[in-house]
Amino acid sequence: MTERKSHKSDRITGVLLLLLSLGYGFEALRLEADFLADPLGPRAFPLLLAAALGLFSLYLIFKPDPDPDWPPARVLLGQLAMLVSFVAYSYALAPLGFLLATTLEMAVLSRLFGAGWRRGFLGGAGLALGLYVLFVFGLGIPLPLGRWWPG
């Protein structure tokens, strides 16, 4: 390691964690029980955690590790596309049904991992069908058929 690495990642993380510990701690302070079953009540343990996290995050801010190698923009874009597809899939699963939604999702993911659209669709359709048969008929675990389809 000849080049000097910056320590920004850990410092930013440390500040965010410090904010989290403060927010969590204040939220814990507002907790009150109607009756006290035990001397500690609902607050003490969370307050301990908040204090510990605050302490550790200060350590992180003042003694940060060198930054990790964040992936290049091309990979970040791919990861972002993947996350968008996960969110879309979460919303599409019930209305589109497992078979269609999964085929589309698998095609997109296969594409992101370097396959062509044709292979992706075929592979995705095969996987969706195989999993559907396995889960619904083999294991008896229901998967959504889709609200948009008649029947």
Place this chain on the structure above:
Amino acid sequence: MDVLSLLAHGFSVALTPLNLFLAFAGAFLGTLIGALPGIGPVNGVAILIPIAYALKLPPESALILLAGVYYGAEYGGRIASILLNVPGDAGAVITTLDGYPMAQKGKAGEALALSAISSFIGGTLAVIGLTLFAPYLAEWAIKFGPAEYFALMVFAFTTLASLAGKNPVKALIASVFGLMLATVGIDPGSGVPRFTFGEMKLYDGVDFLVVAIGLFAISEVLTLMEHSYLGTAQRIKVQTKLVSMKTFMASLWSILRSSLIGFFIGVLPGAGASIASAVAYTTEKRLVDHEGTFGTGDPRGVAAPEAANNAASGGAMVPMLTLGVPGSGTTAVLLGALMMFNVTPGPLIFQQRPEIVWGLIASMYIGNVMLLVLNLPLVGLFARILTIPRWFLVPAIAALSFIGVYAVNNSAFDLLFMTGIGVVGYLMRKAGFPLAPVILGLVLGRLMEVNLRRALAISGGDWSILYASPLSKALWALALLSLLFPYLTGFFGSRRRPPDV
């Protein structure tokens, strides 16, 4: 009742057709999951939990299946290590050192056979150790009061912190984060909702499964996007052949020593298969490598880490079952699974639910035999699985994660939450925060708080009860020592270690 009659009772549970089938399924899937780089035991177990849950399996059957995946994965991990020089899971990293050179010399079949036998010996010796030690440890642990339990859990976190990553503080942060997640929901002590922000879905707490699958599987898929090295083997020819008696006898002492090392390292909280295999390999290298052949395809260098990592996974079951305090990410996930089935492991389980512990232990004897059979003649089949292209494999892992989470509550909210946790897990991996402490914190959080509050209720609010008894003093001292350990010795601190899951 003595151990043998308890074990006999265990076999009567494990030998029912359903449980035999599940032990086989666990062994098979475990080998598969271990063999595939990019999906390790913790992901495999996490993805299978919702399936076991949805199938409404009785708890002992579910545990037999999930534990089978766990120890089976240690068998499978070696296949990719030997054939591709890419470890199939974290415990098999060391196996590449001599396994791949053996394969390059045309001895892949021999390396696979020897490592399968070493795995079997290590795994079986660990189950024997589990059979002998677990009941005594459980009997002893029954005397633990809430203060001792609290100190024990602190000890589990500190050893995990000192062993699980390069930076102990980051591991501690990960632990606290997991504990914080565990405080979300209705407080069992007072009935007050905590950190729910009025969201009804959070009243029952953060769903353990959603966190486990998001944290491990989804973050893994995001990480795999970065790596191009995860090569798929083009053509793999594996001669299924047995290892010669001479080679086996030459490795036998290494196997036995490494099994012992592996078992005891596995029992320690925080240290799992990857550390066990590393320690066993270095020990053998010091003891028997007189000609300097380690690293160039020495069969003993394959046998030692494989015996150790399998023994470690058996050893890791000891604290999980007897104390209810898991020492690794995967055993934490197993513990979380048991809690989903309304079973709380710990010393009382040996008295109250003997069919669960002894059924599991008996099934591990059977499972190891099945694994040996699966991994000797059928190793070619598993090797062929390595030729599945990446563009199909990774999306398939994602699909299974989504089905698993969706099957539990049929809720899109859970899928989104899982994706969010996956992003957190990915960022944590990148920034050097270990993931196992988060899951340990989430699983142990409630128990830790309950014990703290019970202890303080006994003492009437006097905090000194936490370190009043000699046992709790000893546990606090051990916890402190384990935190200082990386600074006291360069042995663990100087070497780059793979993350243990």
